[in-house]
Amino acid sequence: DAGVIQSPRHEVTEMGQEVTLRCKPISGHNSLFWYRQTMMRGLELLIYFNNNVPIDDSGMPEDRFSAKMPNASFSTLKIQPSEPRDSAVYFCASRYRGVPGNTIYFGEGSWLTVV
Amino acid sequence: GEDVEQSLFLSVREGDSSVINCTYTDSSSTYLYWYKQEPGAGLQLLTYIFSNMDMKQDQRLTVLLNKKDKHLSLRIADTQTGDSAIYFCAESLRSGGGADGLTFGKGTHLIIQP
Numbered sequence: 001d002a003g004v005i006q007s008p009r010h011e012v013t014e015m016g017q018e019v020t021l022r023c024k025p026i027s028g029h030n031s032l033f034w035y036r037q038t039m040m041r042g043l044e045l046l047i048y049f050n051n052n053v054p055i056d057d058s059g060m061p062e063d064r065f066s067a068k069m070p071n072a073s074f075s076t077l078k079i080q081p082s083e084p085r086d087s088a089v090y091f092c093a094s095r096y097r098g099v100p101g102n103t104i105y106f107g108e109g110s111w112l113t114v115v
Numbered sequence: 116g117e118d119v120e121q122s123l124f125l126s127v128r129e130g131d132s133s134v135i136n137c138t139y140t141d142s143s144s145t146y147l148y149w150y151k152q153e154p155g156a157g158l159q160l161l162t163y164i165f166s167n168m169d170m171k172q173d174q175r176l177t178v179l180l181n182k183k184d185k186h187l188s189l190r191i192a193d194t195q196t197g198d199s200a201i202y203f204c205a206e207s208l209r210s211g212g213g214a215d216g217l218t219f220g221k222g223t224h225l226i227i228q229p
Contacts, residue, residue: 004157035216042220042221042222043158043203043219043222045216048216056216091158101146101165103160104216106159108156108157109156109157
């Protein structure tokens with residue numbers, strides 16, 4: 001089975017530009033998570049969805065960040081306008097809610113650099 | 116609130132056992148996890164333990180849970196150079212029907228000496 005698929009894998013952009021990160025969860029999974037990883041703060045949960053509905057976005061840093069999940073197989077995380085402090089690795093993850101273990105499976109990450 | 120603490124670094128000799136420790140604060144945690152992250156890659160689930168268990172073994176990996184002290188450990192037997200990575204401890208707070216995201220520690224860098 002294909003795992004969680006993220007794109008782009010790497011992006012370098014200029015401050016002020018819009019950045020869109022994309023995620024395809026594992027087929028059949030019904031929860032999707034966006035995490036951000038930095039050296040200083042470690043892994044932070046930004047937002048998660050159950051059955052395509054946003055449940056908790058309290059981790060989203062500010063209004064410049066937005067996330068959508070228009071259907072069960074696709075989600076986007078958008079940053080507009082981007083700033084250098086947004087440079088980080090952004091992970092998408094998914095799971096099937098309710099099975100023993102509630103295991104979350106991660107994508108390979110999108111490595112964002114804002115200059 | 117929830118907080119997961121780990122040491123930042125652990126250095127061991129190849130062939131020795133590695134023991135990575137983790138403490139957590141929320142006694143209602145139902146599942147605890149160990150993930151591994153290699154350079155430039157995502158997080159890979161190694162193993163998890165349900166909170167009513169004390170120990171779980173899977174080949175070279177042994178997880179010990181001390182619920183009273185809120186302490187979790189991961190032992191890797193016969194550590195190899197391929198085990199060099201960052202190891203994350205994580206907790207999940209809800210039982211089966213819940214879907215809260217995991218809370219992660221900052222990760223322990225496992226360094227293997229030849």
